[in-house]
Amino acid sequence: MAATAFTGSIGTNQSRGYVGNSALHQEYGNSSLRLTSKGFKVDLGLLGKERHCSRKRGFCLIQASSSQIPVSDQVSTPLNNTKVDSPKKSSEAALILIRHGESLWNEKNLFTGCVDVPLTKKGVEEAVEAGKRISNIPVDMIYTSALIRAQMTAMLAMTQHRRKKVPIVLHKESEQAKSWSQVFSEETGRQCIPVVTAWQLNERMYGELQGLNKQETADKYGKEQVHEWRRSYDIPPPNGESLEMCAERAVAYFKQQIEPQLRAGKNVMIAAHGNSLRSIIMYLDKLTSQEVISLELATGIPMLYIVKEEKYIRRGSPAAPSEAGVYAYTKNLARYRQKLDEMIH
Ligand SMILES: O=C(O)[C@@H](CO)OP(=O)(O)O
Structure with missing residues (x-):
């Protein structure tokens, strides 16, 4: 055998x-x-x-x-x-980025931003497919946004992982939450993957566009205006966040919380959103504010980076095991x- x-x-x-x-x-x-x-x-x-x-x-x-x-x-x-x-001193780590699967508002073509909308059935299937693609890649820590579509995606993807470790959400909102979610077996602990949820990885806040239909908004304000709101680097939608503002929290979080894990050799998966991930990829790939305009991320397609000597080497999306x-x-x-x-x- x-x-x-x-x-x-x-x-x-x-x-x-x-x-x-x-x-x-x-x-x-x-x-x-x-x-x-x-x-x-x-x-x-x-x-x-x-x-x-x-x-x-x-x-x-x-x-x-x-x-x-x-x-x-x-x-x-x-x-x-x-x-x-015990990946304490690895010279290499894997970094997987995954945009959540299709949400109910993606399906309806509505601006979603920070509204907490779940996945569609198609989104669930995309997350499972994504999991198959990364089923042979080590994952030691998972970071997700605070939004359910990213968390569902991470959890569903991990159901496909061949290592069969169990992703466990860490609750740190209060001392009681911390103490009430403790695990009292070292062996069980070793078979778990900590999942950290962070609002900083949330989708960019779309301001007054949240809940509006994208097509109807383009018909009303013009295609160019809506494209500028959606894809420019520094022009915010009305009362919302520009990509630059989103980057200020998402990339700062990545640098402060996630990079140290990667440097320690931990293999990390981040399940987040179109724009929070665009801002992180802009940082990883050193894209200019012009280049990031044309960066589009599909739902549920994982992307792999190898982190080596503090460099991020983009490896594209892993193929399914078959x-x-x-x-x-x-x-x-x-x-x-x-x-x-x-x-x-
Ligand atoms: O509505 C949103 O929150 C985002 C992602 O779905 O849309 P866009 O692609 O226009 O930035």
């Missing part, structure tokens, strides 16, 4: 290729798997070393020789409780995927 899993994992990287970066595909070109009498040896060419894996246990831990703990070492095995979920090129984003992510295969088979 385990051998099949290995072949699937390593072989798949080679044969399926890599979407988006041929250099990385090269890295995987010389990986190989050999069955031996005691188990099997994986020769990951990219590591330049062999690792011996036991058949008995049905899994294999590939330890990096470096003192740093890579993303892949954050999977603990269910079979022997070996704890390898599609080509899903694993080989980096060698650490490929290792993580490999361990998931080993745990499951």
Whole structure:
């Protein structure tokens, strides 16, 4: 069983290729798997070393020789409780951004902003699909806005994750909320993903446009005016927030709260909104206020960044596990995927 899993994992990287970066595909070109009498040896060419894996246990831990703990070492095995979920000093972390799935007001084409509207059935399906796309990518912490559409999206996406950790919302609104939501088992705690909700990640406040139909508003005020309200950087809609104002809270929150986690090697998912994420992407991709105008985010499509040496490397959107090129984003992510295969088979 385990051998099949290995072949699937390593072989798949080679044969399926890599979407988006041929250099990385090269890295995987010389990986190989050999069955031996005691188990099997994986020769990951990219590591330049062999690792011996036991058949008995049905899994294999590939330890990096470096003192740093890579993303892949954050999977603990269910079979022997070996704890390898301690990404304290990783040189690399994954950052997933996901705009919520379609909401009931997206469907009705209404300006939504900070109105707290839930997902449609299509939005629920989009969130589940998004979850499949990221099901092989490590997630140690989740940040969502305070709005239900982003929270639903995060939770639904995590139902698809192969690691099967449980996302738990942290309630910090009062001392009592904190104390009443404690978990009293270390082991259970290790199997949880903390979910932090933050209003700073909310959709931009759309002022007097909230609840208005977008088409009717364009008919009334003109297409150009409405486009300026919706997409310009520094022109706010009437009594609402411009993208610049939204960035002041969303990017500040990202820098103060989320960046330190990434620097510590934590893999982070952020489920938020079209404009709060546009402002964060503007920061990550160093877009100008002109460039951000044409940045559009689809509902429910996750985007992956690799955070390395304080740089954000955009990797696009992961493909669904059944599609080509899903694993080989980096060698650490490929290792993580490999361990998931080993745990499951
Ligand atoms: O209505 C909203 O809150 C946002 C996102 O749906 O709309 P827009 O794309 O126009 O910024």
